[in-house]
Amino acid sequence: MAEIRGERVSFSRDEIVPLHELPSAQTEDPIIVHCPAPRSRVKRTCKIVALFLLLVLLACGSAIFAIEGGAVDSTLSARAQAALNDAIGPRYAATVGSTVLRFDSSLRLALEARDVDIVEKASGEHFSRAGAMRIAIDPLALIAGRVSIKHIEADAISIDMAHLPSGDPVPLSQVRVDAMPAILEQAFQRLDEANGLIERTGTDSMTISGIDLVFPAAPGEKPLTLVVDGLVVTRSEQSVIEVKGEVSLDGRPAQLTATANAVNGVASSLSAKLTGLDATPFLLQRMENGAPREGLTGSLDLDLSAVRARENSEPRISAVLRQSPGEFYFDGVAQEFSGAEINVAYDFAKNSIEILKSQARFGPTSLPITGAVVDLNRLDPNETRPGYGLDLLVSGGVAAAENSTEEPTRFDLKAGGRYLSAARELQVDDMLVSSPRGTMAGSLMIRFGEQSPEISFGARLPSMEVTGVKQLWPFWMARNPRTWVAENMFGGTVTNGSIAVFIPAGRMHGPGIPLELDEDELRISFDIADARLDLPGHIPPLRDITGHFDLKGEALNVSVANARSYFPSGRGVTVDGGTFAIASTYTKPLMADLAVKVSGSADALTELANFQPINALKGTGFKPEDFAGGAKADIKARFGLISNQNPPKPTWNAHLNLDDVDLLPELSGRRFGGLTGTFDVDTEAARLTVKGTVDDVPADIKLVEPVGTASKVQRERVIKATLNDEQRERLAPGLSDIVEGTIAAELTWLDEHRQAVALDLTRATLSVPWLGWTKGSGIGATAKFELSSEGSRADVRNFDLKGDGFGARGNLTLVDDGLTAAEFSRVRLSPADDYSVAVKRAKGAYDISISGAVADIRPVITRLKADNGGNKDDAGRATIRAKLDRMIGFGDESLSNVSLLFSVRDGEVSSADFSGVTGSGQAVVSEMSRGNTISITSGDAGAVARFMDLYNNMRGGLLNLRLRAQQGGAWGGSIDVRSFSLVNESRLQSMVSTPVGKDGRSLNSAVKRDIDVSSAKFQRGFARLVYRNGSLAVDNGVVRGEQIGATFQGVLRDAGGNMGMTGTFMPAYGLNRLFAELPLIGIFLGNGTDRGLLGITFKLEGPFDTPKLTVNPLSLIAPGVFRQIFEFQ
Structure with missing residues (x-):
């Protein structure tokens, strides 16, 4: 410290270091020295004030916090x-x-x-x-x-x-029209109260958003929601309250504005405007499936204006209601609604609600409306029942049916009545519709109750044009008949019309249940004159109709007394009566029944029956122009009227009475004319049943033609006629070789080329010429077969001949010149027959093949015996082949294992090969050698003779016959029979026992013994034969036996079946002929070779079967050569 000097040291600002930054302050336990500034009074005062403010701020902050x-x-x-x-x-x-x-x-x-x-x-x-x-x-x-x-x-x-708690509704009977001024004043008083409250609270504005009002709905339906969003209520300094905002109904917004003006704090006027409110949820009822049923769709605009009664102003209230275009529904049926503007005001002088000039539009229909509603006792002071008087006027209205092409109808409507509010009954006693097209007067009564209302409506139409009826008919009244009338009736006049509608209380059952009135609830009828009625499909309309329209409940009936119908082709028919009926106008699909009686030409009637939806000739191949003549027709049809309802296919039938009608085109090559009878056509077939001619042959005709490809009816053409030969050839040519005479024929069409033929041959002669069989007239027989023809060729198939003891079955082919082929699988011309025959003809030659078990050829033998050789039809070529197990001939004889080949060319035999076995087991063989020589050999000549019905008294014998063809169709040769006998020959017995001469001696007397000729045996018989032109001649004939002998010559059988034979009979021929063998004198004693000493000359003449025998008695006494003097020439 001593080192510190006391001089003054000055530091600059930059040299001053804060104490806390000095090293001493950085120690672990620093010593901080604070040197407070000297205090003053001002600072102290400021601190107190600041502290107070701080406390206030803390209090406010605490409150805010x-x-x-x-x-x-x-x-x-x-x-x-x-x-x-x-x-x-x-x-x-x-x-x-x-x-x-x-x-x-x-x-x-x-x-x-x-x-x-x-x-x-x-x-x-x-x-x-x-x-x-x-x-x-x-x-x-x-x-x-x-x-x-x-x-x-x-x-x-x-x-x-x-x-919300429900309260008792205000009865309508207590609501009066003349109470409107008091109600208006009460409304303004409420506005005054609201304005006063706003002023007292100092509220300047109010904002409401997101308010949902959920209205109740029927079970199963979605509730209705009203949303208020962005609604602002403001008050100005002039005490004007304004409301603006948006109101949404089921999501569809509408704008709301309202203004209430006040003077000196008192409300003086009110105006409100609601724009674009969708009124459909309130005005439209729906069915259970959500489909519209009754009501109106569209949006609503409402302008409301009211003025308060004051000293210097009269009270006033009015409203304008505008409905946007939409749809008007009644019982589920829509009608175009083009909009409406309804102007309503209250007349304070009359105390009435006035409907000012307004208008409603339903498509092309326009209704200018005026009217009024007033308390009932103001109209009639004596009226004590509560209610309202009603008056409605439509002046200059225009009515036009939807989609109508006719000129709209202008009309006026005046209706006056009353509504009894206590009884809840609407009475319109005076309703008059007047237009240039006619007038209608009616009345209406509606009684409301707990159920659906009771409705009664009646009207009379003395006279009105059909167009006026169509245009003025309300779309909701009998809508299906209305639609039909609008679309199908034109022109003409309605007279004596009446309308009666009665709907009992509770009859309307509500959504989803259509209102279907019965015959006691709906009746509309009127007479029609000079009208046109359009028919369904392409059927031409009925014109100039005189008839009657009748609707009872669901049943619609239009009866036609007379009318005309004209076709695009220029043809026309007269309607002599008919009906058009809809049995049920409520049923879907909507079906109609048409029945008309028409007359005219046959082509016109068939054209009428051929229009859609009948199409009577479709698939039949006929056309209207195919018919010529006169006819009457009854046509009936049932068909659907609305195609999108998917109705069933039409059913119909047409019945035509034909009178001398000609069918111009040929059917299966036949001409049909003079038809008189009936022609019936329906959805399945066309049926013609008439008498007429076929190819100018009188006949009963029945034709059936299927209609349409789906028809199951088989085509049928049946012709019945009694035919002579000429007529038969027209209808069934080529049968002349088989049938001759009158026959009853029935020809049935099978297809375009085939027809079934059924013949009654009782009166005809039936022949099988190549078998020699014939059925005479009067013998019962029938034949059935199928006849097909193409050009000159006719084929007979399934030929079936039936008669008493005979019949045949097979097929034949014929051309213009006769039979060309035949195949009979079974032939039974006699009871024993059982064989088949095949015939072919090629290049003029017949080839006949016969095979089977048994054949009775006696008819063939008879024909051969009867043939006189003069039949030119036998000329030509023919070959017969036969293979039979057994062949039956005459004399109870038959041949077995028969094989035959017989050919004829140009009338000359070219082959004659035959083999068989007689009943005695002997062979019969025939062959032709060198082309012109026939050799016949048999070990039983008697059996062959009996078989051929040549001679029945011969037994046994070895036969050798040789014939050689000669010019001109003649045959010549010889016959040699050995070792045979004659049994019971009456002519021999006659020769030996017949007395001759003056002394009456017989040959038996001459020889002094009875010559036994009951069974004469012969060693040999010989003769030369010539056959020419059906005549068989014998020359140098001789027979030699042990007891008798004979020589003969002459014609054995001529073309007429007669005999002319001469000869000499010699008894004891074994001894008698020895004289002829003596030398030299034998020539005189024996009369030549093979002649005896004694003999008698004879002559046989007459019919072959019963010839007359003549003998010369002198010849008996003339021996030997001297007998020639007495021989017959």
């Missing part, structure tokens, strides 16, 4: 909830989520209540919910002891209107 920090929120919530419960009464319970006290941005004290719920105690349902409610209070006014509410806000408030 307490408010903003929520220190008082719980207390406020409890107090607010208790106060709210006291205010709403015992029915409801209130809960407050929280109550907050804060300062807003304008430093106003803001009280906010959050999550306020009001619940109905009994049900537990929420009545309302509030998200937040705020009140801004002026804090300075509050400090001064005044409560000044500067602003009110409400947000997120939801109120369920269904839980």
Whole structure:
């Protein structure tokens, strides 16, 4: 310390170091030295003031902190909830989520209540919910002891209107029109009270947003929600209160503005305007599926203006209601609504509500409306019943049906009546519609009750044009008949019209159940004259109609007394009567029944039946121009009227009575004419049943043609006729070789080329020429077959011939010149037959093949025997082949294992090969050698003779027959039969026993013994044969036996079936012929080779089966060569 000097040391500002930065202050336990400044009085005063201010600020800050920090929120919530419960009464319970006290941005004290719920105690349902409610209070006014509410806000408030307590509605009978002035004054008084409250509280504005009002809805339907958003209420210094904001109904916004003016604190006028409010939820009822049923769609604009009664102003109230375009629904049916403007004002002098000049538009229909509503006793002082007098006038209205192409109808309507409010009954006794097209007078009564109202309406139409009826018919009354009349009736006049509608109370059952009136509830009828009626599809309209329209409930019926119909083709028909009926206008699909009686030309009637939806000729191949003549028709049809309802396919039938009608085109190559009968057509087939001609042949005709590709009816064409040969050839050519004479024929069409033929052959002759079989006239027989023709060719298939003991089944082919082919699977021309036949014709030659078990060829043999050789039809070529197990001939003879090949060319035999076995087991063989020589050999000549019905008395014998063809179709040759016998030959017995000569001696007497010829045996028989032109001649014939012998010559059988034979019969031929063998004198004693000493000459002449025998008695006594003197020539 001693080293420190006491001189003064000065330091600059930069050299001064703070003490806490000195090294001594950096130690672990530094010593800090504070040197306080000297104190003064001013500073002390300032500190006191600052301390006070600090305390005030701390108090304010603490209050603000307490408010903003929520220190008082719980207390406020409890107090607010208790106060709210006291205010709403015992029915409801209130809960407050929280109550907050804060300062807003304008430093106003803001009280906010959050999550306020009001619940109905009994049900537990929420009545309302509030998200937040705020009140801004002026804090300075509050400090001064005044409560000044500067602003009110409400947000997120939801109120369920269904839980509001319900009160008794004001009876309409107590509401009078002349009470309007008092009601208006009360409304202004309420405005005065509200204005006074606003002034006292100092409230300058109010903002409401997010308020949801939930209105109750029917079960299963969505509740209706009204949302108030951005609604601002302000008050100006001139005491004008303005309201502006947005109101949304089910999410569709509308603008609301209102102004209330006051003079000296008293409300003087009020105006309000609501723009764009969607009124559909209030005005439209819907069905259970959500579809519209009744009411109106669209938005609503409302202008309301009211002036208070004052010393210098008269009271006034009026409203303008504007409805935007939309749809008007009644019972689920929509009608275009083009908008409306309704002007309403109250007449304080008349105490009536006046409907000023207004207008409503429904599409092209326009209704200028005026009217009035007044208390009923002001019209009639003696009237004691409460109610209103009503008056409605439409002047210069325009009515036009929707989508109508006709000129609209101008009309006036005047209606006057009353509404009895206590009885809830509307009475319109005087209703008159007048227009240039006619007049209508009517009345209306509606009685309201707990159920749907009772409605009674009646009207008379003395005379009105059809156009006027269509335009003035309300769209909701009998809408389906109205639609049909509007679309299908034109022109003409309605007379004697009447309308009667009665709907009992409770008859309208509500949404989802259509109003379907029965015949006791809806009746509309009127007569029609000179009108046009359009028919469904492409059917031409009926014109110049005289008829009657009748609607009873669901049943519509239009009866037509007479009318005309004209077609685009120029044809036309006359309607002699008919009906158009809809059995049920309520049923879907909507079906109609049409029945008309028409007359005219056949082509016109068929054209009428061919229009859609009938299409009677569709698929039949016929056209209207195919018919010529006169006819009458009954046409009936049932069809749907509305295509988008997917109706079933039309059903119909047309019945035509034809009178001498010609069918111009040919059917299957046939000409049909002179048709008189019926022609029926329906959805399945066209059926013609007439008498007429087919190819100029009288016949009964039945034709059936399917209609459409889906028809299951088979095409049918049946022709019945009795035909002679000429007529038969027209209808079934090519049968002349088989049938001759009158037949009853039935021809049935099978397809375009085939027809079934059924023949009654009783009166005809039936032949099988190549088998030699014939059925005579009078013998019952029928034949059925299928005949197909193409050009000159005719095919007979499934030929089935049936008769008593005969029949055949097979197929044939014919051309213009006769049979070309035939195949019979079974032939039975006699009871024993069982074989088949095939015939082919090629290049003029027939090839016939026969096969089977048994064939009775006796008809063939008979034909061969009867053939005189002069039939030129046999010329040509033919070949017969046969393979049969057994062949039956005459004389109970038959051949087995038969094989035959027989050919003829140009009438000359070219082949004749035959083989078979007789019943005795002997073979029969025939063959043709060198092309012109036939050799026949058999070990049983008698069986062959009996088989061929040539001779029945021969037994046994070895046959050798050789024939050689000669010029001109002749045959010549010889026959040699050995070792045979003749049994029971009556002609031999006649020769030996017949007395001859003057002495009456017989050959038996000459030889002095009875010559036994009952069974004559012969060693040999020989003769030369010539066959020419159907005649068989014998020459150098001789037979030699042990007992008798004979020589013969002549014609055995000529073309006429007669015999002319001569010869010599010689008894004891074994001894008698020895004289002829003697040398030299044998020539004289034996009369030549193979002749005896004694003999008798004879002659056989006459029919072959019963010839006459003649003998020369002198020849018996002339021996040997001298007998030639007495021989027959």
